[in-house]
Amino acid sequence: MRASTATSKSILLEYIIKRRWLGNGLLILVGLFAVYRLAVELINNPILFFQQVINGLQLGFVYALIALGYTMVYGIVRLINFAHGDVFMVGAFISFYGVTRLQLHTWVSSVFPSFPPVAAQIIGAVTVVLLAMVTCSVLAFTIERVAYKPLRNAPRISALITAIGVSFFLEYFGALSFVFSPNFITYKRPFDVTTWYLNKGGIASLQSGQAIPPGSVIFSNIFVIIVISSILLMLALQYIVRNTKVGKAMRAAAYDKPTARLMGINVDGIISVTFGIGAAFAGAAGMLYAIAFPQVFFWMGIIPGLKAFVAAVLGGIGSIPGAFVGALIMGQAEVLSAAYISTPMRDAIAFSILIIVLLIRPTGIFGEPTREKA
Amino acid sequence: MKSRVLLSFVLLVTLVLAACQPAAPTEAPAAEQPTKAPAAEQPTEAPAAEQPASTEPIKIAMLVPLSGPVPTFGVSTRDGGMLAVEEWNAKGGVLGRKIEAVVEDSQCTPDPAVNAANKVIDTDKVKYIVGETCSSASIPVSEIAEEKGIVQISPTSTNPTVTTKADGTAKKFVFRACFIDPFQGLAMAKFATEKGYKTAFIMLDQGNDYVRGLAEAFEKSFTELGGKIVGKETYTSQDTDFSAILTKVAESKAEVLYLPDYYNIVNLVGAQAKEKGVTAVMMGGDGWDSADLDLKAADGGFFSNHYSPEDTRPIVQDWVKNYNAKFGSTPDALATLAYDATNILLASIEKAGVDDPVKVAEAMASIEWEGVSGKITFDEQHNPIKSAAVLQVKDGKVSFVASVAP
Structure with a gap:
């Protein structure tokens, strides 16, 4: 009698372990607790909650632009390009020099003084973004040719280690005083910051020194710029990948490289183009990030780069909409944990999300299970 | 399965990289002003004299x-x-x-x-x-x-x-x-009370002894002087996004935001505070004293220092x-x-x-x-x-405001 109880107990235990009830149960509990916390805060002070969500969106959209580069490169060559975060840093520095040294953001109004000022400012800013994007593309193209292409047929781990090496190279090369600088540099925004508040009475701009009227959420022109430019860039990317010849070739190369080559696609060229496009997005992200958090520094790419990578894995690495959604989730997770749990724990929570997602769904939210390839 | 092994490796690398990032090099205050001093002549060392004579230097x-x-x-x-x-x-x-x-x-x-x-x-x-x-x-x-x-x-x-x-x-x-560091916190608490401020929000980097020393002294003295600490938030030296904390500062309607960190953090927080509708007056310590302090971001702020040449x-x-x-x-x-x-x-x-x-x-x-x-x-x-000197950042320059006695 006793023996049979023990057996049934151990069978039950085995069953629990086999079905991973303990792990999953814990995860569900943690998830429920997080949802409960957020719901309580939402009911207690919905305005503050929405304000924090807006803060998170601003961060999330920048991460999305970086995450795209990770996901595109992974999709086509199965390489985690750790140097991507540092390409992002280079983009921020290039835009810094474009604004402070070359005064590129004011070229329209100095060449054509009669041009409407708002349009002149937009064209000037777009010029700086383009400069950063093109420089980063050229840089990534060079990195790909010099460091990754010779390792195309080497084990994947070699390419990964090389990527880490390139990352360190870019950081410490940038830290040299004749390249960028080893110091923190304050980034001069190319325009003045305006903040608006939105409440039941409508939208109005917040004067400097004015307290926020009760019951209203605020957002700045920086938020608007980041959201609009991120969405535009993302739509452009979607168009390139879905509707152009290059995009088709990219998708074909991602699906099956040998067959794509047989069909007359220059696979190496397409890989270089992919690196270039990803880096262009990182360059734009670098500028937007530096505008939002106005300081450039040679290590500034590490943490945003890693978080964008987590976002890409979270969304399903290789999937472009996945990177976008993953980045938005990361932005929210970071800001909401800073707001409602603990600021020093924000990174710990952000990286825990990576672990949890990999445990439950190793392929990420939008990821497809790996196909077996011949 | 293979992809899972790869991903776990990558995860490991990620965590190692995150852990390896060195703390941002913070510079001690006042390091920035380069002294254009011609190297002062080092006195030649006289041979050690054994017998102490009253005429010896x-x-x-x-x-x-x-x-x-x-x-x-x-x-x-x-x-x-x-x-x-x-x-x-x-x-x-x-x-x-x-x-x-x-x-x-x-x-x-x-x-x-x-x-x-x-x-x-x-x-x-x-x-x-x-x-x-x-x-x-x-x-x-x-x-x-x-x-x-x-x-x-x-x-x-x-x-x-x-x-x-x-x-x-x-x-x-x-x-x-x-x-020593805590005195600056006390001096600033005194200064804030004298200016008539009643509520303060403290932001501090828990991992930095200098910042923590000033923040704790400020909190203690400000409370003792009848002020109220309406909020206290910590961050890490690698943070760049302070939006969540600053939203809370704006929500708390504090009159003073005490941020006794180095100038690089002050630059970031100051620039973001203006966007988030923070109306509190920023205050800090001698970590602000740098040629690289963003005078526009820190505009209106006060900080304590050892002395001011404008005294x-x-x-x-x-x-x-x-x-x-x-x-x-x-x-x-x-x-x-x-x-x-x-x-x-x-x-x-x-x-x-x-x-x-x-x-x-x-x-x-x-x-x-x-x-x-x-x-x-x-x-x-x-x-x-x-006494400590209190300086104000105003309209693109730093000027001496007051001297606070202990």
Whole structure:
């Protein structure tokens, strides 16, 4: 009698372990607790909650632009390009020099003084973004040719280690005083910051020194710029990948490289183009990030780069909409944990999300299970 | 399965990379103003005289970091100290004897500092030391000074253990000329209360001892003075996005935002605070004192410092004028504190009346000296009791506002 109880107990235990009830149960509990916390805060002070969500969106959209580069490169060559975060840093520095040294953001109004000022400012800013994007593309193209292409047929781990090496190279090369600088540099925004508040009475701009009227959420022109430019860039990317010849070739190369080559696609060229496009997005992200958090520094790419990578894995690495959604989730997770749990724990929570997602769904939210390839 | 192995590897690498990122190099305050000083001539070391004759010059040693991580600190400290020595010599020296300064490079690092201290004590027979600049180097030097009975006064080392033993009592022969970190928090709390502010929000980097020391002192003093701390948030030195905290600051309607961190964090927080509708007045400590402080982001903010060249007291104006005439630049806090430290040392020798470290240390403990950085007396821990200068960032420049007495 006793023996049979023990057996049934151990069978039950085995069953629990086999079905991973303990792990999953814990995860569900943690998830429920997080949802409960957020719901309580939402009911207690919905305005503050929405304000924090807006803060998170601003961060999330920048991460999305970086995450795209990770996901595109992974999709086509199965390489985690750790140097991507540092390409992002280079983009921020290039835009810094474009604004402070070359005064590129004011070229329209100095060449054509009669041009409407708002349009002149937009064209000037777009010029700086383009400069950063093109420089980063050229840089990534060079990195790909010099460091990754010779390792195309080497084990994947070699390419990964090389990527880490390139990352360190870019950081410490940038830290040299004749390249960028080893110091923190304050980034001069190319325009003045305006903040608006939105409440039941409508939208109005917040004067400097004015307290926020009760019951209203605020957002700045920086938020608007980041959201609009991120969405535009993302739509452009979607168009390139879905509707152009290059995009088709990219998708074909991602699906099956040998067959794509047989069909007359220059696979190496397409890989270089992919690196270039990803880096262009990182360059734009670098500028937007530096505008939002106005300081450039040679290590500034590490943490945003890693978080964008987590976002890409979270969304399903290789999937472009996945990177976008993953980045938005990361932005929210970071800001909401800073707001409602603990600021020093924000990174710990952000990286825990990576672990949890990999445990439950190793392929990420939008990821497809790996196909077996011949 | 393969992809899972790869991903776990990548995850590992990710975490290692995240952990490896070194803390952002924070610079100690006042490091930015480059002193354009021509290298002051190092006095040639006279052969050690064995018989003490009353006409022999009195030797003092200056242990300063002329190489190593912070050479600009050393140059400022040396120049400030040398100027004091020159002024005393012009007046006829101390106890009727000339003063001779022995300058040694102690590199802001324990080992070279110990070697330099042993060299000046054993070879040059020096009985009085001004230095070191950095706490990490001053601490081992203070052990030697205490053991060998040599008077040491550090101009700028803020760590409490420079002048205190493990049991909390003061080292008999060791003094400092700067106030220790918590005093700045107290001074700012006093200043904020005098301005009529009742509520404050504190932001601090939990991992930085300097920031935490100031923040804790501010919190304690502000509460004691009748103010209310309406919020306290921590961040890490690698954070760049402060939106979540600043939204809370705006929500709390605090009148003061106390942020006693270095200028790089102040630049980031200040720029973002304006976007988030924060109306609180920012306040901080001497970590703000840098040429790289973003004056637009920190506009309207106040910070405490050791001294201000704009202070109207005649002694300050004379000092700024003399230093400028000799070195062609405005003296920074390091030069000023070195000048004060050297003056206090020489005045203590004068007060003691004999060239004897034991008597000089006793005289110094009870001295009252009107220095550039304020009227100085020493407390039981050999920390100076003196006032702090409060500076305001306004319309693109930093100006002196008030002097806060302890």
